[in-house]
Amino acid sequence: MIVYLRSGGKLHELLKPDVDQYTRRVETDEGATLVEILGELGIPLAMVAFAFVAGKVQKLGYVPSEGDVITIQSPVAGG
Amino acid sequence: MKIRVAKENCTGCKLCMQICAIQHYDEINPKKAAIHIDAEFPDPGVYTPKLCVQCGKCMEACPVNAISLVGDAYVIDPETCTDCGICVEVCPFGVMFVHADAPTPIMCDLCMKCTEVCNTGALTVVE
Amino acid sequence: MNGFGGTIVRINLETGGIKRTPTPEKFAREWMGARGFVAKTIYDEVPRDADPLGPENILIMAPGVLTGTFAPAGSKIGFGCISPATNGHADSNMGGHLGAEMKYAGYDMVVFERISPEPVYLYIDDDTIELRSASDYWGMGSLDLEKRMKDDLGEDFQIATIGPAGENGVVFSCITHDFGRQAGRCGVGAVMGSKKLKAIAIRGSKSLPVHDLPTLTKSTCDIIQRTKTHPLMEPWQKYGTALFVGWSNDHGCFPSRNFQTTYHEGWEGISGEKLAEEILVTHKACFGCWINCGKYSRAHIPGKPDVYVEGPEYETIALCGGSCGMTNIHDVAYANYLCDNLGLDTMSGGNTIGFAMECYEKGIITKDDLEGHELRWGNIDDFENIIRMIADRRGIGEVLSYGTKGAAERLGQGTLAFAHQAKGMEFSGYDTRWYSAQLLSYCTSDIGAHHNRSWAITADIQIGQDTPEGKAEVVIYLQHIRPLFDTWCCCRLFWGEVDVTAEEHVDTIRYITGWDVTLEECMKISEKIWNLTRSHYLERNGGPGRRFDVAPARQLEEKVPSGPAEGHRVGIENFEYMLDDYYYNRGWDKNGNPTREVLEILGIPYVADNLEKAGLLGEPFEDGVPEVRGRRLKPKAM
Numbered sequence: 137m138i139v140y141l142r143s144g145g146k147l148h149e150l151l152k153p154d155v156d157q158y159t160r161r162v163e164t165d166e167g168a169t170l171v172e173i174l175g176e177l178g179i180p181l182a183m184v185a186f187a188f189v190a191g192k193v194q195k196l197g198y199v200p201s202e203g204d205v206i207t208i209q210s211p212v213a214g215g
Numbered sequence: 216m217k218i219r220v221a222k223e224n225c226t227g228c229k230l231c232m233q234i235c236a237i238q239h240y241d242e243i244n245p246k247k248a249a250i251h252i253d254a255e256f257p258d259p260g261v262y263t264p265k266l267c268v269q270c271g272k273c274m275e276a277c278p279v280n281a282i283s284l285v286g287d288a289y290v291i292d293p294e295t296c297t298d299c300g301i302c303v304e305v306c307p308f309g310v311m312f313v314h315a316d317a318p319t320p321i322m323c324d325l326c327m328k329c330t331e332v333c334n335t336g337a338l339t340v341v342e
Numbered sequence: 343m344n345g346f347g348g349t350i351v352r353i354n355l356e357t358g359g360i361k362r363t364p365t366p367e368k369f370a371r372e373w374m375g376a377r378g379f380v381a382k383t384i385y386d387e388v389p390r391d392a393d394p395l396g397p398e399n400i401l402i403m404a405p406g407v408l409t410g411t412f413a414p415a416g417s418k419i420g421f422g423c424i425s426p427a428t429n430g431h432a433d434s435n436m437g438g439h440l441g442a443e444m445k446y447a448g449y450d451m452v453v454f455e456r457i458s459p460e461p462v463y464l465y466i467d468d469d470t471i472e473l474r475s476a477s478d479y480w481g482m483g484s485l486d487l488e489k490r491m492k493d494d495l496g497e498d499f500q501i502a503t504i505g506p507a508g509e510n511g512v513v514f515s516c517i518t519h520d521f522g523r524q525a526g527r528c529g530v531g532a533v534m535g536s537k538k539l540k541a542i543a544i545r546g547s548k549s550l551p552v553h554d555l556p557t558l559t560k561s562t563c564d565i566i567q568r569t570k571t572h573p574l575m576e577p578w579q580k581y582g583t584a585l586f587v588g589w590s591n592d593h594g595c596f597p598s599r600n601f602q603t604t605y606h607e608g609w610e611g612i613s614g615e616k617l618a619e620e621i622l623v624t625h626k627a628c629f630g631c632w633i634n635c636g637k638y639s640r641a642h643i644p645g646k647p648d649v650y651v652e653g654p655e656y657e658t659i660a661l662c663g664g665s666c667g668m669t670n671i672h673d674v675a676y677a678n679y680l681c682d683n684l685g686l687d688t689m690s691g692g693n694t695i696g697f698a699m700e701c702y703e704k705g706i707i708t709k710d711d712l713e714g715h716e717l718r719w720g721n722i723d724d725f726e727n728i729i730r731m732i733a734d735r736r737g738i739g740e741v742l743s744y745g746t747k748g749a750a751e752r753l754g755q756g757t758l759a760f761a762h763q764a765k766g767m768e769f770s771g772y773d774t775r776w777y778s779a780q781l782l783s784y785c786t787s788d789i790g791a792h793h794n795r796s797w798a799i800t801a802d803i804q805i806g807q808d809t810p811e812g813k814a815e816v817v818i819y820l821q822h823i824r825p826l827f828d829t830w831c832c833c834r835l836f837w838g839e840v841d842v843t844a845e846e847h848v849d850t851i852r853y854i855t856g857w858d859v860t861l862e863e864c865m866k867i868s869e870k871i872w873n874l875t876r877s878h879y880l881e882r883n884g885g886p887g888r889r890f891d892v893a894p895a896r897q898l899e900e901k902v903p904s905g906p907a908e909g910h911r912v913g914i915e916n917f918e919y920m921l922d923d924y925y926y927n928r929g930w931d932k933n934g935n936p937t938r939e940v941l942e943i944l945g946i947p948y949v950a951d952n953l954e955k956a957g958l959l960g961e962p963f964e965d966g967v968p969e970v971r972g973r974r975l976k977p978k979a980m
């Protein structure tokens with residue numbers, strides 16, 4: 137199945153976007169967790185704060201479905 | 216074309232005011248904008264973008280006929296306008312604005328610049 | 343002068359004298375605004391033995407080169423003075439709309455000198471500047487007063503106020519504006535209160551001259567269009583900084599129960615998601631900002647009046663929430679409201695109350711000290727009682743009004759070991775036992791433990807959390823680039839989150855001023871300010887510098903007892919290693935004193951002369967300043 141990962145900042149370089157400036161198309165197995173998908177792409181989990189799917193925050197154990205657009209975010213500083 | 220205002224989305228950032236003054240006066244001065252943001256705080260905590268709704272009352276009231284409908288928007292002809300302020304008084308929505316350095320009252324001409332910078336969906340163009 | 347209001351105002355509060363002088367272009371270019379203006383002016387003017395709450399201290403308010411311009415989020419304004427919390431240089435920055443309004447009124451800096459005989463407020467309406475009586479306002483809460491003054495003067499005035507805590511000299515009092523934006527840190531509110539200055543009201547209607555308006559407009563509009571589709575725009579707009587509560591817990595850097603541990607059981611109840619679901623009223627932005635990290639909320643607690651508050655943002659959730667053991671977002675928002683209206687910094691305030699709760703747990707503070715109340719973790723009634731005692735400086739509240747360091751010195755009994763502060767200012771909302779670069783950041787900071795100087799948690803992850811190596815260089819880089827935003831006065835988040843580059847911000851400065859400025863020049867200015875404020879600290883407090891760069895014992899020695907960071911601590915050897923590395927990389931001597939070479943390279947040889955006279959100048963390096971300084975622009979690890 138196909139999902140789309142989006143990011144900017146530091147993760148951007150690791151993600152290697154191919155669809156547009158921010159988005160990478162990823163082919164993956166049904167039932168794979170985000171942790172597994174990120175692992176396959178070689179993105180260190182520590183660099184990912186959380187995922188954001190359809191307006192909701194999801195943990196990295198999230199299991200995407202076909203066509204999901206998943207924003208991944210690296211941690212930042214408040215204030 | 217008109218501007219749809221969704222006030223619940225407005226964050227009070229005043230980008231719209233800045234670009235409006237830049238567009239019409241080539242100046243950085245949000246006080247010279249044809250749109251203003253009303254802020255009701257602390258209670259209930261609501262921002263309301265206020266701008267011309269194109270009702271035409273000002274055109275009826277202008278004693279020297281300086282206001283006319285051009286396309287979708289009422290506009291003031293600066294050559295004719297005597298800056299008497301009657302339109303400001305009659306505007307039912309309080310959206311005919313004044314600034315000491317502006318030669319005429321300031322009203323929205325639907326240039327749509329503000330809708331380009333507004334990032335919250337508070338101001339959008341509708342046909 | 344392009345990009346500036348053009349006038350500096352000096353107000354002698356004792357005599358009521360008001361003096362206007364043109365802003366010198368040389369001063370503007372060399373110091374750029376807010377933090378730079380403040381650092382230079384305070385260094386040059388305040389006697390070294392001046393009492394922070396006495397007549398010789400000055401309070402400065404200054405926007406920066408980007409404030410009020412059409413630059414991305416040119417919203418900020420800085421306040422500065424000598425801090426009653428640290429007895430060193432203080433600057434504190436806030437957003438909202440005050441800075442822009444001040445520039446439209448035509449002013450780049452207001453310097454308040456001496457002490458007013460009566461409570462007053464400053465009234466500015468374009469060219470009209472007056473000190474007006476604030477007798478009617480004295481004693482009012484910050485938020486209540488802002489509303490009252492908007493009613494009295496008009497909605498279009500931008501207003502900054504202090505609360506009762508500031509009037510009473512609590513050393514972590516803040517200045518509040520726009521119903522919840524604060525110049526929170528360093529105790530600037532206490533200094534304002536000591537001057538009997540209750541509020542500032544400004545209205546400005548002038549145009550701000552800029553060098554190249556068409557290019558500036560196009561540049562900012564392009565940046566807006568580009569960042570609108572940035573993947574991180576939506577999460578930021580939706581949750582603001584509170585988004586990171588979960589991440590911080592997952593990574594073992596969230597303070598729980600006065601930093602006893604770093605994973606907070608029940609954090610889900612005080613997360614950004616909870617905020618958005620349960621209490622959010624509206625999103626709220628600073629001037630010219632399209633990220634709108636501000637979340638305006640309403641807290642509902644049975645038996646208490648519903649209250650409105652801007653926030654709680656991450657730091658407040660971490661320190662009033664986690665560090666005080668709270669697990670309910672309504673409680674945190676209510677605590678936030680109490681701090682805001684009483685005029686206390688939510689960060690130092692939450693941190694200090696968490697410290698007091700631990701003292702209560704250990705029996706060091708008792709019911710007798712609390713007028714019969716308790717002080718239990720996570721109890722909002724107990725929180726309310728103690729915070730009111732602090733604001734009034736009643737009983738144990740007087741002891742706590744000095745912050746964790748001052749309180750620990752008064753309480754004794756080993757409490758200093760769990761007072762989370764550096765140089766007298768409390769930690770931000772990140773535990774550092776698994777994040778050594780962050781600990782180094784806190785402890786070497788000129789103003790004390792504030793993350794606006796350097797936030798190095800991600801750098802720690804990248805370099806390796808437990809190693810002390812390679813940390814100093816990154817911290818120094820961050821200590822230059824991050825406070826640069828408080829000097830230019832635009833929001834850091836556009837750079838940090840949605841990929842607007844520092845170079846783009848410098849381009850914006852060029853369009854606005856016409857100066858041929860570069861990022862390298864700006865970084866050098868930032869380093870110059872850093873060396874100036876460091877020297878100032880030493881001139882006031884003596885030396886050697888190393889004596890002041892100390893970490894709380896808990897962070898060095900106690901292993902984290904639970905959660906993802908379990909078993910970690912920084913360790914004294916690692917800390918000392920990082921300090922040596924840090925001083926070396928800065929071109930300071932082993933004692934942490936700045937050297938003449940560096941001060942001369944930075945164009946402030948007169949500071950070296952002053953240090954020399956005071957016997958505080960660093961020993962020169964035998965072969966000249968270390969070469970590493972040449973790489974200070976951007977370390978490889980970033």
Ligand code: SF4
Binds near residue numbers: 228229262333335
């Ligand atoms: S640009 Fe949009 S969000 Fe900002 S103040 Fe104007 S209407 Fe409100």
Ligand code: SF4
Binds near residue numbers: 218323324328329
């Ligand atoms: S449409 Fe144009 S004139 Fe009307 S408020 Fe917006 S920017 Fe101003």
Ligand code: SF4
Binds near residue numbers: 417437627635636834
């Ligand atoms: S991101 Fe937040 S702090 Fe920064 S300018 Fe926008 S609202 Fe203010």
